[in-house]
Amino acid sequence: MILSSPKVSHLAYQILKGFEKSFRWYSRITGAAQQRFEQAQWEAGQLAVKERIAIYDQSLSDVVAQIYQQLHPHLQDKQFWHQLKHHYLKQLDDHPQFELAETFYNSVIGRLFRHQQIDDNMMFVLPSRCYLPGQVRHNVINTFDARGTIRATLEEIIRAYPFHIEYADKEQDLNRLERYLREAFSPRQLARIHSIEILQPVFYRSKAAYLIGRMCSDGDAIPFVMALMLNSRRQLYVDTLLTARHDLSVLFGFARSYFMADTQYPAEVVAFLQELMPNKKHFELYISLGFYKHGKTVFYRNFLQHLSHSDDQFEAAPGIRGLVMAVFHLPSYGVVFKVIKDEFPESKKITREQVKACYKLVKMHDRVGRMADTHEYVNFRLPRNRVSPALLDELLEVANSSIELTDDEVIIRHLYIERKMTPLNIYLEQETDPDKIRHALDDLGLCIKQIAAANIFPGDMLHKNFGITRHGRVIFYDYDEICYMHQRQFRDLPVSDDPYAIDTLSVGPDDVFPQQFEHFIVGKKHLKEQLKALHPELMEPDYWRSIQREVASGKLKDVLPYPESQRFNKRFEQQ
Structure with a gap:
């Protein structure tokens, strides 16, 4: 039975209303970020991040339940679904979040058909329109005339972004901002700047607020980020000004939590951000704003486009084979694909559901720039002719329950996609520059410390479970043994002349002996010695217990997305 057109139209209307309700809920949480920041409600901020991620699936479930109350989806023919998409599309004319609404519609169809119907006539596999940047630029940008003095322009910017708390020393902040600009740029460069454009929404994350924009001149525009923080008396101060594209790229990195930036025009905000960071893909920027579901949609479209313009084959990813995941990649594309294996060795006392729970934990948690x-x-x-025979054999051997084959496709029932990095063990084997090796080992130690400070114990800390980015930043990416810090007991090794004392020690399932870390984080002796010299605390049980106490007390450490040396209080400490 095919429903009449008015009923199809009403159903399309219900789906759109479901999306709009979800977006309003999302916007309320995002819009409250300023109040949480001003009141230093850091724990509430973390809860808001989790709640905002959970909104989408809840809203989706509500809409799907409404549909099932009105019809049985599998009794409708294809013409019905074509009509439904047509009616839905008509409602998206001039809709400020049309691209997000398309993704929500895709999710509804995906939920109804368990993602087995990937058909552009039924859903928006391809976007319904090409968005042209600048259409509503005036709704997302504040523009400032910069032809006067630097000081006057800075004062106007500060006035345009009011907070309900006082600055600790606004005069000092203005002096430091001006001093930084005069030191970083020549008088000729500064004289050519005629205007400044700043996104209207303030970007909130963790304990900081960011103003993001660019200085416009007759030549290239100069991107910048002004970072604001609170002191111990809950007074506002400018922590730094970042003006290098590299710094912006790190700020929007794939290992960081999503921003809270309240806007009704996400497409325009993303378009502006990409103008500042042309190396960032659209899907990365949508994800950084918390629109991770739409980011997945845009990624998939990008992926299909890349497949149509390449001819290399999917193959096993370089590195040591994992015990829990089968990992493969397309050499010409910048991600890896991870499939949970059917069986784990005895040493891995976990289940498939526990592995999925660990990955979800990381999704919801503050990743502090250290967890992908x-x-x-x-x-x-995947097109079957693009999957190498060796990879297909491996997947069928170790993850057969997740694989379905057709004549033309390899269908993977469940997988994770993650940014591609160089595995740290491979990097350390291939790198010959002692300074780069030392930097990587130092950053490895910092990575472990910062993850712990964020209340996550990494578990398996073998260096093969870490990657290094093109910026030289070490990132953790193997989550099957992670847990909260309070879930582990950090113990001292017994002091004894008996070489078999450790064998007779009563060891519980949650016991960890940090003094043993030096033997397995990195393999080669000279690397072990360097890591221990750089971060001796990692091998001390007292250090780990102190982190547990700090986390238990609710103390959240600052993990800045830029070097300590770039903070104004370090840069201008003599002022």
């Missing part, structure tokens, strides 16, 4: 974001897909389709 992952994106979960079901029924992900």
Whole structure:
């Protein structure tokens, strides 16, 4: 039975209302970020991040339940679904979040058909329109005339972004901002700047607020980020000004939590951000704003486009084979694909559901720039002729329950997609520059410390479970043994002349002996010695217990997305 057109139209209307309700909920949480920041409600901020991520699935479930109350989806023919998409599309004319609404519609269809119907006539596999940047630029940008003095322009910017708390020393902040600009740029460069454009929404994350914009001149525009923080008396101060594209790229990195930036025009905000960071892809920027579901949609479109313009084959990813995940990649594309194996060795006392729970924990947690974001897909389709025979054999051997084959496709029922990095063990084997090796080992220690300070114990800290980015930053990406810090007991090794004392020690399932870390984090002796010299605390049980106490007390350490040396209080400490 095919429903009449008015009922199809009403159903399309219900789906759009479901999306709009979800977006309003999302916007309320995002819009409250300023109040949480001003009141230093850091724990509430973390809870808001989790709640905002959970909104989407809840809203989706509500809409799908409404549909099932009105019809049985599998009794409708294809013409019905074509009509539904047509009616839905008509409602999106001039809709400020049309691209997000398309993704929500896709999610509804995906939920109804368990992601087994990937058909552009039924859903928006391809976007309905090409968005042209600048259409509503005036709704997302504040523009400032910069032809007067630097000081006057800075004062106007500060006035345009009011907070309900006082600055600790606004005069000092203005002096430091001006001094930085005069030191970083020549008088000729500064004289050519005629205007400044700043996104209207303030970007909130963790304990900081960011103003993001660019200085416009007759030549290239200069991107910048002004970082604001609170002191111990809850007074506002400018922590730094970042003006290098590299710094912006790190700020929007894939290992960081999503921003809270309240806007009704996400497409325009993303378009502006990409003008500042042309090396960032659209899907990365949508994800950084918390629109991770739409980011997945845009990624998939980008992926399909890349497949159509390449001819290399999917193959096993370089590095040591994992015990829990089968990992593969397309050499010409910048992600890896991770599939949970059917069976784990005895040493891995975990289940498939526990592995999925660990990946979800990381998704919801503050990743502090040290844990790669992952994106979960079901029924992900690969062209069979692009999958190397060796990889297909491996997947069928170790993850057969997740694989479905057709004549033309390899369908993976469940997988994770993650940004591609160089595995740290491979990097350390291939790198010959002693300074780069030392930097990587130092950053490895910092990575472990910062993850712990964020209330996560990494578990398996073998260096093969870490990657290094093109910026030289070490990132953790193997989550099957992670847990909260309070879930582990950090113990001292017994002091004894008996070489077998450790064998007779009563060891519980949650016991950890940090003094043993030096033997397995990195392999070669000279690397072990360097890591221990750089971060001796990692091998001390007292250090780990102190982190547990800090976390238990609610103390959240600052993990800045830029070097300590770039903070104004360090740069201008003599002022």
